[in-house]
Ligand SMILES: Cc1cc2nc3c(=O)[nH]c(=O)nc-3n(C[C@H](O)[C@H](O)[C@H](O)COP(=O)(O)OP(=O)(O)OC[C@H]3O[C@@H](n4cnc5c(N)ncnc54)[C@H](O)[C@@H]3O)c2cc1C
Ligand code: SF4
Ligand code: FES
Protein backbone atom coordinates (compact mmCIF):
# COMPACT_ATOMS: atom_id res chain seq x y z
CA UNK A 1 0.00 0.00 0.00
CA UNK A 2 1.55 3.27 -1.03
CA UNK A 3 0.43 6.67 0.17
CA UNK A 4 0.85 10.07 -1.43
CA UNK A 5 0.87 13.16 0.73
CA UNK A 6 1.96 16.79 0.60
CA UNK A 7 4.10 18.57 3.13
CA UNK A 8 5.50 22.08 3.11
CA UNK A 9 8.95 21.73 4.60
CA UNK A 10 10.94 24.88 5.33
CA UNK A 11 8.84 26.81 2.85
CA UNK A 12 9.01 24.27 0.04
CA UNK A 13 5.95 22.26 -1.00
CA UNK A 14 6.90 18.61 -1.43
CA UNK A 15 5.02 15.62 -2.78
CA UNK A 16 5.90 12.63 -0.71
CA UNK A 17 5.15 9.04 -1.61
CA UNK A 18 5.32 6.61 1.26
CA UNK A 19 5.81 2.96 0.35
CA UNK A 20 5.48 2.15 4.05
CA UNK A 21 3.01 3.78 6.49
CA UNK A 22 5.35 3.25 9.45
CA UNK A 23 7.60 6.22 8.68
CA UNK A 24 7.68 8.79 11.47
CA UNK A 25 8.20 12.44 10.63
CA UNK A 26 11.67 12.18 12.21
CA UNK A 27 12.71 9.28 9.97
CA UNK A 28 11.22 11.00 6.93
CA UNK A 29 13.32 14.11 7.58
CA UNK A 30 16.55 12.33 8.41
CA UNK A 31 16.51 9.21 6.28
CA UNK A 32 14.55 10.24 3.21
CA UNK A 33 14.90 14.01 2.85
CA UNK A 34 18.47 14.33 4.08
CA UNK A 35 17.50 16.92 6.69
CA UNK A 36 19.70 15.58 9.45
CA UNK A 37 19.67 18.73 11.59
CA UNK A 38 16.76 17.25 13.55
CA UNK A 39 18.24 14.69 15.93
CA UNK A 40 17.11 11.28 17.15
CA UNK A 41 17.86 10.87 20.84
CA UNK A 42 15.41 8.47 22.46
CA UNK A 43 12.89 7.98 19.61
CA UNK A 44 10.22 7.77 22.34
CA UNK A 45 9.15 11.28 23.28
CA UNK A 46 11.42 11.45 26.28
CA UNK A 47 14.24 13.81 25.26
CA UNK A 48 13.03 16.52 22.85
CA UNK A 49 16.01 16.23 20.44
CA UNK A 50 13.60 15.65 17.55
CA UNK A 51 11.50 18.78 18.15
CA UNK A 52 10.23 20.54 15.03
CA UNK A 53 7.36 22.94 14.35
CA UNK A 54 4.24 21.38 12.83
CA UNK A 55 1.84 24.09 11.67
CA UNK A 56 3.77 26.46 13.94
CA UNK A 57 3.54 24.26 17.04
CA UNK A 58 6.46 22.43 18.58
CA UNK A 59 6.11 18.66 18.56
CA UNK A 60 8.22 15.53 18.91
CA UNK A 61 8.75 14.32 15.34
CA UNK A 62 9.68 10.84 16.62
CA UNK A 63 6.10 10.24 17.80
CA UNK A 64 4.36 11.76 14.76
CA UNK A 65 3.24 9.47 11.97
CA UNK A 66 4.05 11.09 8.61
CA UNK A 67 0.94 9.65 6.95
CA UNK A 68 -1.22 11.48 9.46
CA UNK A 69 0.35 14.87 8.68
CA UNK A 70 -0.87 15.28 5.08
CA UNK A 71 -0.94 19.01 4.24
CA UNK A 72 1.08 20.13 7.25
CA UNK A 73 3.64 22.93 7.30
CA UNK A 74 6.88 21.78 8.91
CA UNK A 75 9.78 23.94 10.07
CA UNK A 76 13.05 22.31 11.05
CA UNK A 77 16.30 23.82 12.30
CA UNK A 78 17.46 24.06 8.67
CA UNK A 79 14.59 26.45 7.94
CA UNK A 80 15.10 28.87 10.80
CA UNK A 81 17.86 31.19 9.60
CA UNK A 82 17.15 33.91 7.05
CA UNK A 83 19.75 33.06 4.41
CA UNK A 84 23.11 33.73 6.07
CA UNK A 85 21.55 35.71 8.89
CA UNK A 86 21.07 33.58 11.98
CA UNK A 87 17.73 33.52 13.75
CA UNK A 88 17.87 35.50 17.04
CA UNK A 89 17.64 32.18 18.92
CA UNK A 90 20.63 30.77 17.08
CA UNK A 91 22.77 33.86 17.85
CA UNK A 92 21.60 33.90 21.47
CA UNK A 93 22.51 30.23 21.97
CA UNK A 94 26.03 30.99 20.72
CA UNK A 95 26.35 34.12 22.82
CA UNK A 96 25.16 32.46 26.05
CA UNK A 97 26.94 29.11 25.64
CA UNK A 98 23.58 27.38 25.38
CA UNK A 99 25.27 24.12 24.40
CA UNK A 100 28.38 22.04 24.75
CA UNK A 101 28.31 18.96 22.48
CA UNK A 102 25.40 20.41 20.48
CA UNK A 103 23.37 17.23 20.09
CA UNK A 104 20.28 18.54 21.85
CA UNK A 105 20.63 22.03 20.37
CA UNK A 106 18.42 21.82 17.25
CA UNK A 107 15.64 20.45 19.44
CA UNK A 108 16.24 23.08 22.11
CA UNK A 109 16.13 25.90 19.56
CA UNK A 110 12.99 24.62 17.81
CA UNK A 111 11.36 24.12 21.19
CA UNK A 112 12.31 27.66 22.20
CA UNK A 113 10.82 28.95 18.95
CA UNK A 114 7.60 27.19 19.88
CA UNK A 115 7.73 28.52 23.43
CA UNK A 116 8.11 32.11 22.23
CA UNK A 117 5.18 31.70 19.82
CA UNK A 118 3.03 30.27 22.62
CA UNK A 119 3.74 33.40 24.73
CA UNK A 120 2.97 31.76 28.07
CA UNK A 121 6.30 32.19 29.86
CA UNK A 122 6.96 35.94 29.78
CA UNK A 123 10.46 36.80 30.96
CA UNK A 124 10.21 34.63 34.10
CA UNK A 125 13.16 32.21 34.13
CA UNK A 126 11.21 29.70 36.20
CA UNK A 127 8.38 29.60 33.67
CA UNK A 128 10.89 29.36 30.82
CA UNK A 129 12.68 26.44 32.49
CA UNK A 130 9.39 24.64 33.09
CA UNK A 131 8.24 25.21 29.52
CA UNK A 132 11.61 24.00 28.19
CA UNK A 133 11.50 20.85 30.33
CA UNK A 134 10.60 18.71 27.32
CA UNK A 135 14.19 19.12 26.13
CA UNK A 136 16.87 17.25 28.01
CA UNK A 137 20.51 18.38 27.76
CA UNK A 138 23.01 15.70 28.66
CA UNK A 139 25.72 18.36 28.91
CA UNK A 140 23.68 20.38 31.39
CA UNK A 141 23.77 23.66 29.50
CA UNK A 142 20.47 24.69 31.07
CA UNK A 143 21.60 28.02 32.51
CA UNK A 144 22.84 29.22 29.12
CA UNK A 145 19.73 27.88 27.42
CA UNK A 146 17.41 29.80 29.74
CA UNK A 147 19.40 33.02 29.24
CA UNK A 148 19.47 32.53 25.48
CA UNK A 149 15.70 32.06 25.35
CA UNK A 150 15.18 35.19 27.46
CA UNK A 151 17.46 37.27 25.25
CA UNK A 152 16.04 36.02 21.95
CA UNK A 153 12.50 36.59 23.15
CA UNK A 154 13.28 40.16 24.20
CA UNK A 155 14.91 40.83 20.83
CA UNK A 156 12.04 39.35 18.91
CA UNK A 157 9.46 41.35 20.87
CA UNK A 158 11.47 44.56 20.34
CA UNK A 159 11.80 43.83 16.63
CA UNK A 160 8.06 43.18 16.29
CA UNK A 161 7.34 46.50 18.01
CA UNK A 162 9.64 48.30 15.60
CA UNK A 163 8.02 46.57 12.63
CA UNK A 164 4.57 47.50 13.90
CA UNK A 165 5.54 51.16 14.47
CA UNK B 166 7.50 -2.04 14.23
CA UNK B 167 5.03 -4.45 12.70
CA UNK B 168 3.56 -3.36 9.36
CA UNK B 169 0.01 -2.09 9.44
CA UNK B 170 -2.63 -0.66 7.14
CA UNK B 171 -3.35 3.01 7.50
CA UNK B 172 -6.91 4.22 7.04
CA UNK B 173 -8.26 7.72 7.39
CA UNK B 174 -12.05 7.63 7.70
CA UNK B 175 -13.98 10.77 6.82
CA UNK B 176 -16.97 10.23 9.09
CA UNK B 177 -17.59 8.91 12.57
CA UNK B 178 -19.66 6.04 11.14
CA UNK B 179 -16.77 5.01 8.89
CA UNK B 180 -14.36 5.27 11.80
CA UNK B 181 -16.56 3.07 13.97
CA UNK B 182 -16.81 0.41 11.25
CA UNK B 183 -13.05 0.40 10.64
CA UNK B 184 -12.21 0.40 14.34
CA UNK B 185 -14.52 -2.56 14.97
CA UNK B 186 -12.52 -4.85 12.64
CA UNK B 187 -10.24 -7.23 14.56
CA UNK B 188 -6.69 -5.87 14.83
CA UNK B 189 -7.69 -2.20 14.52
CA UNK B 190 -6.43 0.56 16.76
CA UNK B 191 -7.61 4.16 16.87
CA UNK B 192 -4.89 6.71 16.21
CA UNK B 193 -5.06 10.09 17.94
CA UNK B 194 -1.76 11.98 18.01
CA UNK B 195 0.02 8.67 18.51
CA UNK B 196 2.23 9.87 21.38
CA UNK B 197 1.28 6.76 23.36
CA UNK B 198 0.27 4.36 20.60
CA UNK B 199 3.32 4.86 18.30
CA UNK B 200 5.61 4.57 21.30
CA UNK B 201 4.00 1.22 22.16
CA UNK B 202 4.13 0.04 18.54
CA UNK B 203 7.86 0.73 18.44
CA UNK B 204 8.49 -1.48 21.45
CA UNK B 205 5.90 -4.07 20.46
CA UNK B 206 3.47 -3.73 23.37
CA UNK B 207 0.90 -2.72 20.75
CA UNK B 208 0.86 -4.51 17.39
CA UNK B 209 -2.20 -3.31 15.50
CA UNK B 210 -2.81 -4.52 11.97
CA UNK B 211 -4.72 -1.39 11.06
CA UNK B 212 -4.49 2.18 12.27
CA UNK B 213 -7.70 4.16 12.08
CA UNK B 214 -6.58 7.79 12.01
CA UNK B 215 -9.37 9.86 13.55
CA UNK B 216 -7.50 13.17 13.56
CA UNK B 217 -9.31 14.45 10.43
CA UNK B 218 -12.82 13.63 11.60
CA UNK B 219 -14.92 16.80 11.49
CA UNK B 220 -16.51 18.33 14.57
CA UNK B 221 -14.37 16.74 17.26
CA UNK B 222 -11.89 19.54 17.91
CA UNK B 223 -14.07 22.13 19.61
CA UNK B 224 -14.65 23.27 23.18
CA UNK B 225 -18.40 23.82 23.19
CA UNK B 226 -20.34 25.62 25.92
CA UNK B 227 -23.85 24.26 26.12
CA UNK B 228 -26.90 26.33 27.14
CA UNK B 229 -27.14 24.58 30.53
CA UNK B 230 -23.61 25.73 31.42
CA UNK B 231 -21.90 22.40 30.84
CA UNK B 232 -18.93 22.16 28.51
CA UNK B 233 -18.21 19.57 25.87
CA UNK B 234 -14.54 18.92 25.11
CA UNK B 235 -14.12 17.32 21.68
CA UNK B 236 -12.01 14.17 21.67
CA UNK B 237 -9.49 15.80 19.33
CA UNK B 238 -8.92 18.97 21.38
CA UNK B 239 -5.20 19.04 22.05
CA UNK B 240 -4.12 18.99 25.69
CA UNK B 241 -2.31 22.35 25.42
CA UNK B 242 -5.23 24.07 23.68
CA UNK B 243 -7.61 23.02 26.44
CA UNK B 244 -5.26 24.05 29.25
CA UNK B 245 -4.65 27.48 27.68
CA UNK B 246 -8.28 28.16 26.78
CA UNK B 247 -9.02 31.12 29.04
CA UNK B 248 -12.68 30.48 29.62
CA UNK B 249 -12.07 26.80 30.33
CA UNK B 250 -9.13 27.44 32.65
CA UNK B 251 -11.10 30.04 34.61
CA UNK B 252 -13.99 27.65 35.25
CA UNK B 253 -11.98 24.46 35.71
CA UNK B 254 -8.55 25.60 36.92
CA UNK B 255 -7.53 22.26 38.44
CA UNK B 256 -8.16 20.53 35.10
CA UNK B 257 -5.90 23.07 33.39
CA UNK B 258 -3.31 22.62 36.13
CA UNK B 259 -3.39 18.84 35.77
CA UNK B 260 -2.93 19.10 32.00
CA UNK B 261 -0.01 21.50 32.37
CA UNK B 262 1.65 19.23 34.93
CA UNK B 263 1.66 16.32 32.48
CA UNK B 264 4.26 15.28 29.91
CA UNK B 265 6.05 18.15 28.09
CA UNK B 266 4.92 21.17 26.04
CA UNK B 267 5.67 19.27 22.81
CA UNK B 268 3.62 16.27 23.90
CA UNK B 269 0.75 18.44 25.15
CA UNK B 270 0.68 20.26 21.78
CA UNK B 271 0.10 16.91 20.09
CA UNK B 272 -1.84 14.78 22.59
CA UNK B 273 -5.61 14.65 22.17
CA UNK B 274 -8.18 14.65 24.97
CA UNK B 275 -9.44 11.19 23.94
CA UNK B 276 -5.93 9.76 23.70
CA UNK B 277 -4.98 11.11 27.11
CA UNK B 278 -7.97 9.45 28.74
CA UNK B 279 -7.30 6.16 26.90
CA UNK B 280 -3.51 6.07 27.43
CA UNK B 281 -2.11 2.80 28.74
CA UNK B 282 -0.33 1.98 31.97
CA UNK B 283 3.41 2.69 32.20
CA UNK B 284 4.11 -0.61 34.02
CA UNK B 285 7.52 -1.58 32.63
CA UNK B 286 6.61 -5.28 32.44
CA UNK B 287 3.55 -4.50 30.35
CA UNK B 288 5.85 -2.92 27.76
CA UNK B 289 8.59 -5.55 27.95
CA UNK B 290 7.59 -8.45 25.70
CA UNK B 291 9.87 -10.90 27.50
CA UNK B 292 8.03 -10.36 30.81
CA UNK B 293 4.92 -12.15 32.00
CA UNK B 294 1.98 -9.77 32.03
CA UNK B 295 -1.68 -10.66 32.44
CA UNK B 296 -2.80 -7.32 31.07
CA UNK B 297 -0.90 -7.77 27.77
CA UNK B 298 -1.23 -11.51 27.52
CA UNK B 299 -3.99 -12.95 29.71
CA UNK B 300 -3.04 -15.84 31.97
CA UNK B 301 0.73 -15.40 31.57
CA UNK B 302 1.26 -14.10 35.11
CA UNK B 303 2.43 -10.77 36.49
CA UNK B 304 6.15 -10.12 36.75
CA UNK B 305 5.52 -6.86 38.57
CA UNK B 306 4.24 -8.70 41.63
CA UNK B 307 7.76 -9.80 42.55
CA UNK B 308 9.62 -7.19 40.59
CA UNK B 309 10.26 -3.44 40.52
CA UNK B 310 6.95 -2.35 41.92
CA UNK B 311 7.58 0.71 44.04
CA UNK B 312 5.39 2.83 41.75
CA UNK B 313 2.55 0.32 41.43
CA UNK B 314 -0.97 0.45 42.82
CA UNK B 315 -2.00 0.67 46.47
CA UNK B 316 -5.76 0.73 45.87
CA UNK B 317 -8.09 -1.50 43.86
CA UNK B 318 -5.40 -3.94 42.66
CA UNK B 319 -5.66 -7.71 42.48
CA UNK B 320 -3.03 -10.43 42.44
CA UNK B 321 -3.57 -10.56 38.67
CA UNK B 322 -2.41 -7.00 38.07
CA UNK B 323 -1.07 -4.12 40.16
CA UNK B 324 -0.70 -1.49 37.44
CA UNK B 325 -1.75 2.15 37.73
CA UNK B 326 -3.40 4.49 35.23
CA UNK B 327 -0.97 7.32 34.49
CA UNK B 328 -3.19 10.19 33.34
CA UNK B 329 -3.14 13.48 35.26
CA UNK B 330 -6.02 14.97 33.25
CA UNK B 331 -8.41 12.22 34.38
CA UNK B 332 -7.94 12.92 38.09
CA UNK B 333 -9.71 16.31 38.37
CA UNK B 334 -12.14 15.20 35.65
CA UNK B 335 -13.27 12.28 37.80
CA UNK B 336 -13.49 14.53 40.85
CA UNK B 337 -15.74 16.89 38.88
CA UNK B 338 -18.13 14.19 37.59
CA UNK B 339 -17.00 14.26 33.95
CA UNK B 340 -19.02 12.22 31.46
CA UNK B 341 -17.62 10.38 28.42
CA UNK B 342 -19.61 10.62 25.19
CA UNK B 343 -19.15 7.50 23.12
CA UNK B 344 -20.07 6.66 19.54
CA UNK B 345 -20.41 3.03 18.44
CA UNK B 346 -22.33 0.70 16.13
CA UNK B 347 -25.49 1.18 18.14
CA UNK B 348 -25.22 4.95 18.15
CA UNK B 349 -24.28 7.27 20.95
CA UNK B 350 -24.07 6.45 24.64
CA UNK B 351 -22.74 8.15 27.73
CA UNK B 352 -20.78 6.90 30.67
CA UNK B 353 -19.44 8.51 33.84
CA UNK B 354 -15.67 8.86 33.37
CA UNK B 355 -15.36 7.12 36.73
CA UNK B 356 -16.83 3.98 35.12
CA UNK B 357 -14.61 4.05 32.00
CA UNK B 358 -11.39 2.58 33.41
CA UNK B 359 -11.78 -0.82 35.01
CA UNK B 360 -10.07 -2.28 38.04
CA UNK B 361 -8.10 -5.42 37.16
CA UNK B 362 -9.96 -8.12 39.14
CA UNK B 363 -9.57 -11.42 37.26
CA UNK B 364 -9.48 -9.74 33.84
CA UNK B 365 -6.80 -7.04 33.75
CA UNK B 366 -6.71 -7.32 29.93
CA UNK B 367 -10.11 -5.61 29.84
CA UNK B 368 -8.83 -2.11 30.44
CA UNK B 369 -11.89 -0.01 29.76
CA UNK B 370 -15.65 -0.18 29.32
CA UNK B 371 -15.35 0.70 25.61
CA UNK B 372 -16.58 -2.04 23.25
CA UNK B 373 -14.63 -2.86 20.07
CA UNK B 374 -15.12 -0.07 17.57
CA UNK B 375 -16.38 2.39 20.15
CA UNK B 376 -14.91 5.83 19.91
CA UNK B 377 -14.78 8.58 22.48
CA UNK B 378 -16.17 11.66 20.77
CA UNK B 379 -16.21 14.07 23.70
CA UNK B 380 -15.79 14.56 27.43
CA UNK B 381 -18.39 16.66 29.21
CA UNK B 382 -18.15 18.59 32.46
CA UNK B 383 -21.44 19.49 34.13
CA UNK B 384 -22.20 23.13 34.95
CA UNK B 385 -21.92 22.42 38.71
CA UNK B 386 -18.24 21.56 38.26
CA UNK B 387 -17.55 25.29 37.89
CA UNK B 388 -18.90 25.94 41.43
CA UNK B 389 -15.48 24.89 42.72
CA UNK B 390 -13.51 27.30 40.51
CA UNK B 391 -12.30 29.55 43.33
CA UNK B 392 -11.11 26.68 45.58
CA UNK B 393 -9.50 23.92 43.64
CA UNK B 394 -6.00 22.53 43.03
CA UNK B 395 -4.24 19.62 41.43
CA UNK B 396 -1.01 18.57 43.11
CA UNK B 397 1.35 15.95 41.80
CA UNK B 398 4.41 14.43 43.38
CA UNK B 399 7.07 13.41 40.86
CA UNK B 400 10.57 11.98 41.03
CA UNK B 401 11.77 15.10 39.24
CA UNK B 402 10.12 18.49 39.21
CA UNK B 403 8.84 18.37 35.65
CA UNK B 404 8.31 15.98 32.69
CA UNK B 405 7.60 12.93 34.85
CA UNK B 406 4.58 10.84 35.72
CA UNK B 407 2.96 11.14 39.14
CA UNK B 408 4.15 8.99 42.02
CA UNK B 409 0.91 10.11 43.66
CA UNK B 410 -1.36 13.04 42.89
CA UNK B 411 -4.57 14.59 44.15
CA UNK B 412 -7.29 16.85 42.82
CA UNK B 413 -9.18 18.70 45.52
CA UNK B 414 -12.17 21.00 45.04
CA UNK B 415 -14.15 22.77 47.74
CA UNK B 416 -17.03 25.12 48.20
CA UNK B 417 -16.27 26.97 51.44
CA UNK B 418 -18.60 29.40 53.18
CA UNK B 419 -17.52 31.23 56.33
CA UNK B 420 -14.81 28.64 56.91
CA UNK B 421 -17.19 25.71 56.60
CA UNK B 422 -16.99 23.16 53.77
CA UNK B 423 -20.31 23.13 51.91
CA UNK B 424 -19.24 20.66 49.30
CA UNK B 425 -16.03 18.71 48.60
CA UNK B 426 -14.52 16.72 45.75
CA UNK B 427 -11.42 14.60 46.00
CA UNK B 428 -9.70 12.21 43.62
CA UNK B 429 -6.29 10.55 43.59
CA UNK B 430 -3.92 9.70 40.74
CA UNK B 431 -1.08 7.20 40.55
CA UNK B 432 -2.65 4.91 43.15
CA UNK B 433 -4.86 2.55 41.13
CA UNK B 434 -5.71 1.26 37.66
CA UNK B 435 -8.22 4.10 37.43
CA UNK B 436 -8.46 7.68 38.62
CA UNK B 437 -9.60 7.14 42.21
CA UNK B 438 -12.56 9.08 43.57
CA UNK B 439 -12.56 9.34 47.37
CA UNK B 440 -16.24 9.68 48.17
CA UNK B 441 -16.09 8.76 51.84
CA UNK B 442 -13.57 11.53 52.38
CA UNK B 443 -15.81 13.96 50.49
CA UNK B 444 -18.80 13.06 52.68
CA UNK B 445 -16.77 13.43 55.86
CA UNK B 446 -15.58 16.90 54.84
CA UNK B 447 -19.05 18.22 54.10
CA UNK B 448 -20.32 20.46 56.89
CA UNK B 449 -16.95 20.47 58.70
CA UNK B 450 -14.72 23.51 59.23
CA UNK B 451 -11.97 23.71 56.59
CA UNK B 452 -9.34 22.76 59.17
CA UNK B 453 -6.15 20.71 59.35
CA UNK B 454 -8.01 18.13 61.47
CA UNK B 455 -10.78 17.72 58.92
CA UNK B 456 -8.23 17.41 56.10
CA UNK B 457 -6.20 14.80 58.01
CA UNK B 458 -9.37 12.79 58.63
CA UNK B 459 -10.28 13.05 54.94
CA UNK B 460 -6.81 11.75 54.02
CA UNK B 461 -7.19 8.87 56.47
CA UNK B 462 -10.54 7.90 54.97
CA UNK B 463 -9.33 8.26 51.38
CA UNK B 464 -6.55 5.74 52.01
CA UNK B 465 -8.38 3.56 54.55
CA UNK B 466 -8.53 0.60 52.14
CA UNK B 467 -5.01 1.06 50.75
CA UNK B 468 -2.64 -1.90 50.80
CA UNK B 469 0.89 -2.07 49.44
CA UNK B 470 1.18 -4.31 46.36
CA UNK B 471 4.94 -4.58 46.73
CA UNK B 472 7.69 -2.20 47.79
CA UNK B 473 5.32 0.70 47.79
CA UNK B 474 3.92 1.13 51.30
CA UNK B 475 5.50 4.60 51.23
CA UNK B 476 3.00 5.65 48.58
CA UNK B 477 0.16 5.31 51.05
CA UNK B 478 1.67 7.86 53.41
CA UNK B 479 2.68 10.09 50.48
CA UNK B 480 -0.88 9.93 49.17
CA UNK B 481 -2.26 10.97 52.57
CA UNK B 482 0.10 13.92 52.64
CA UNK B 483 -0.70 15.03 49.09
CA UNK B 484 -4.41 14.88 49.97
CA UNK B 485 -3.89 17.11 53.00
CA UNK B 486 -1.83 19.52 50.93
CA UNK B 487 -4.21 19.62 48.02
CA UNK B 488 -7.14 20.29 50.37
CA UNK B 489 -5.16 22.94 52.25
CA UNK B 490 -4.21 24.69 49.02
CA UNK B 491 -7.76 24.44 47.71
CA UNK B 492 -9.07 26.02 50.91
CA UNK B 493 -6.51 28.83 50.55
CA UNK B 494 -7.94 29.55 47.12
CA UNK B 495 -7.10 28.93 43.49
CA UNK B 496 -4.13 31.11 42.44
CA UNK B 497 -5.05 34.05 40.18
CA UNK B 498 -2.76 32.74 37.46
CA UNK B 499 -1.43 29.21 36.91
CA UNK B 500 1.70 28.92 39.04
CA UNK B 501 5.11 28.65 37.33
CA UNK B 502 5.43 24.91 38.03
CA UNK B 503 1.88 23.63 37.62
CA UNK B 504 0.94 20.85 40.00
CA UNK B 505 4.35 20.95 41.64
CA UNK B 506 4.90 20.93 45.38
CA UNK B 507 8.28 22.55 44.65
CA UNK B 508 6.99 25.78 43.21
CA UNK B 509 8.39 28.98 44.63
CA UNK B 510 4.89 30.48 44.66
CA UNK B 511 4.38 32.03 48.09
CA UNK B 512 2.49 29.73 50.40
CA UNK B 513 2.93 26.73 48.14
CA UNK B 514 6.55 26.00 48.87
CA UNK B 515 7.46 22.59 50.23
CA UNK B 516 9.43 24.29 53.00
CA UNK B 517 6.63 26.56 54.12
C1 LIG C 1 7.75 10.95 27.68
C2 LIG C 1 6.29 11.02 28.02
C3 LIG C 1 5.89 11.57 29.23
C4 LIG C 1 4.54 11.63 29.56
N1 LIG C 1 4.17 12.17 30.76
C5 LIG C 1 2.86 12.22 31.10
C6 LIG C 1 2.43 12.76 32.34
O1 LIG C 1 3.24 13.22 33.15
N2 LIG C 1 1.10 12.76 32.62
C7 LIG C 1 0.18 12.27 31.74
O2 LIG C 1 -1.01 12.31 32.06
N3 LIG C 1 0.55 11.74 30.57
C8 LIG C 1 1.86 11.72 30.23
N4 LIG C 1 2.23 11.16 29.03
C9 LIG C 1 1.22 10.49 28.21
C10 LIG C 1 0.53 11.42 27.25
O3 LIG C 1 -0.35 12.24 27.97
C11 LIG C 1 -0.25 10.53 26.27
O4 LIG C 1 0.69 9.90 25.44
C12 LIG C 1 -1.22 11.33 25.40
O5 LIG C 1 -2.15 12.02 26.18
C13 LIG C 1 -1.96 10.38 24.46
O6 LIG C 1 -2.73 11.13 23.55
P1 LIG C 1 -2.63 10.82 21.99
O7 LIG C 1 -3.61 11.67 21.29
O8 LIG C 1 -1.22 10.90 21.52
O9 LIG C 1 -3.11 9.31 22.00
P2 LIG C 1 -2.71 8.05 21.08
O10 LIG C 1 -1.33 7.64 21.35
O11 LIG C 1 -3.08 8.34 19.67
O12 LIG C 1 -3.70 6.98 21.66
C14 LIG C 1 -3.58 6.45 22.97
C15 LIG C 1 -4.59 5.32 23.16
O13 LIG C 1 -5.92 5.83 23.14
C16 LIG C 1 -6.69 5.27 22.09
N5 LIG C 1 -7.51 6.37 21.59
C17 LIG C 1 -7.08 7.59 21.15
N6 LIG C 1 -8.11 8.41 20.89
C18 LIG C 1 -9.24 7.71 21.17
C19 LIG C 1 -10.64 8.01 21.11
N7 LIG C 1 -11.08 9.21 20.70
N8 LIG C 1 -11.52 7.04 21.47
C20 LIG C 1 -11.09 5.82 21.89
N9 LIG C 1 -9.78 5.49 21.96
C21 LIG C 1 -8.87 6.41 21.62
C22 LIG C 1 -5.67 4.73 21.10
O14 LIG C 1 -6.17 3.66 20.36
C23 LIG C 1 -4.55 4.30 22.03
O15 LIG C 1 -4.80 3.05 22.58
C24 LIG C 1 3.57 11.12 28.66
C25 LIG C 1 3.97 10.58 27.44
C26 LIG C 1 5.31 10.51 27.11
C27 LIG C 1 5.71 9.91 25.80
S1 SF4 D 1 1.13 -5.10 36.99
FE1 SF4 D 1 -0.40 -5.50 35.40
S2 SF4 D 1 0.51 -4.48 33.63
FE2 SF4 D 1 2.19 -4.79 35.08
S3 SF4 D 1 3.08 -6.82 34.62
FE3 SF4 D 1 1.51 -7.16 36.16
S4 SF4 D 1 -0.27 -7.68 34.92
FE4 SF4 D 1 1.12 -6.65 33.53
S1 FES E 1 13.96 11.57 19.81
FE1 FES E 1 11.96 12.36 19.94
S2 FES E 1 11.83 12.91 22.02
FE2 FES E 1 13.74 11.86 21.97
Ligand code: FES
Pocket residue numbers: 098099100101102103104105136137138139140141
Ligand atom coordinates in the same frame (compact mmCIF):
# COMPACT_ATOMS: atom_id res chain seq x y z
S1 FES F 1 24.69 20.34 24.50
FE1 FES F 1 25.21 18.26 24.75
S2 FES F 1 23.29 17.41 25.17
FE2 FES F 1 22.85 19.49 25.27
